Amino acid sequence: xxxxxxxxxxxxxxxxxxxxxxxxxxxxxxxxxxxxxxxxxxxxxxxxxxxxxxxxxxxxxxxxxxxxxxxxxxxxxxxxxxxxxxxxxxxxxxxxxxxxxxxxxxxxxxxxxxxxxxxxxxxxxxxxxxxxxxxxxxxxxxxxxxxxxxxxxxxxxxxxxxxxxxxxxxxxxxxxxxxxxxxxxxxxxxxxxxxxxxxxxxxxxxxxxxxxxxxxxxxxxxxxxxxxxxxxxxxxxxxxxxxxxxxxxxxxxxxxxxxxxxxxxxxxxxxxxxxxxxxxxxxxxxxxxxxxxxxxxxxx
Numbered sequence: 001x002x003x004x005x006x007x008x009x010x011x012x013x014x015x016x017x018x019x020x021x022x023x024x025x026x027x028x029x030x031x032x033x034x035x036x037x038x039x040x041x042x043x044x045x046x047x048x049x050x051x052x053x054x055x056x057x058x059x060x061x062x063x064x065x066x067x068x069x070x071x072x073x074x075x076x077x078x079x080x081x082x083x084x085x086x087x088x089x090x091x092x093x094x095x096x097x098x099x100x101x102x103x104x105x106x107x108x109x110x111x112x113x114x115x116x117x118x119x120x121x122x123x124x125x126x127x128x129x130x131x132x133x134x135x136x137x138x139x140x141x142x143x144x145x146x147x148x149x150x151x152x153x154x155x156x157x158x159x160x161x162x163x164x165x166x167x168x169x170x171x172x173x174x175x176x177x178x179x180x181x182x183x184x185x186x187x188x189x190x191x192x193x194x195x196x197x198x199x200x201x202x203x204x205x206x207x208x209x210x211x212x213x214x215x216x217x218x219x220x221x222x223x224x225x226x227x228x229x230x231x232x233x234x235x236x237x238x239x240x241x242x243x244x245x246x247x248x249x250x251x252x253x254x255x256x257x258x259x260x261x262x263x264x265x266x267x268x269x270x271x272x273x274x275x276x277x278x279x280x281x282x283x284x285x286x287x288x289x290x291x292x293x294x295x296x297x298x299x300x
Contacts, residue, residue: 099130129266175253194270196228
């Protein structure tokens, strides 16, 4: 993979839906490629200086400025210049106002041992619609364990997502025209997977979802996919290439947008893992965490 393309894909992995389909301008793509080359040569300071000079030309709150700041933040963190990295992170989070950028900023403040600011940015993340309760278990948040506000925020996210409660019922049509409804999956372990072919993190996680389905489909696992896009050749080719044969709901062939609102999905990928008794047990698990959770639920 070419370095310039690698940089662009890396940046897109941390961008929410609202900006996920924006593109870096060719000029900024070249700047990032050059800065990356300086860094690969072991000259991080030269890369940082080059980025600072470039940022003077991109002062507006645009995707281009965000992209330059994003790489600057990575480099500053790499050389442990955390105080400067925090300042950059705050600006990033004020350009891309997503839950993810806010909790990344909270983590940045923890690196300089500013617990109060970390809590404030976690509050911002929750107010922006944070869905992933699992981040509260990350080791970086150990300094906040026992903090009443931290624990309260974790509970707010869990309750907002319906953890421990029955999932909200729905009826929809799949891209093949078949009806699909929550009540059809009683007694099954069910994964509701919100994703899109244009979403890099979704594509990155999909091989794991496919692996889980292959392993557990004969042990009681079912999946319903909710694609945040219209029915198209791109979607059908992706499904065929990856041998995805579970029901898929799209925007125009179903009611994706309505269901995203029902399940409070503001960023993708997003998922809800429901046990055989019809209770939401896990939300937004990926990788080994998803695999292990399914393995436990199919045994119950």
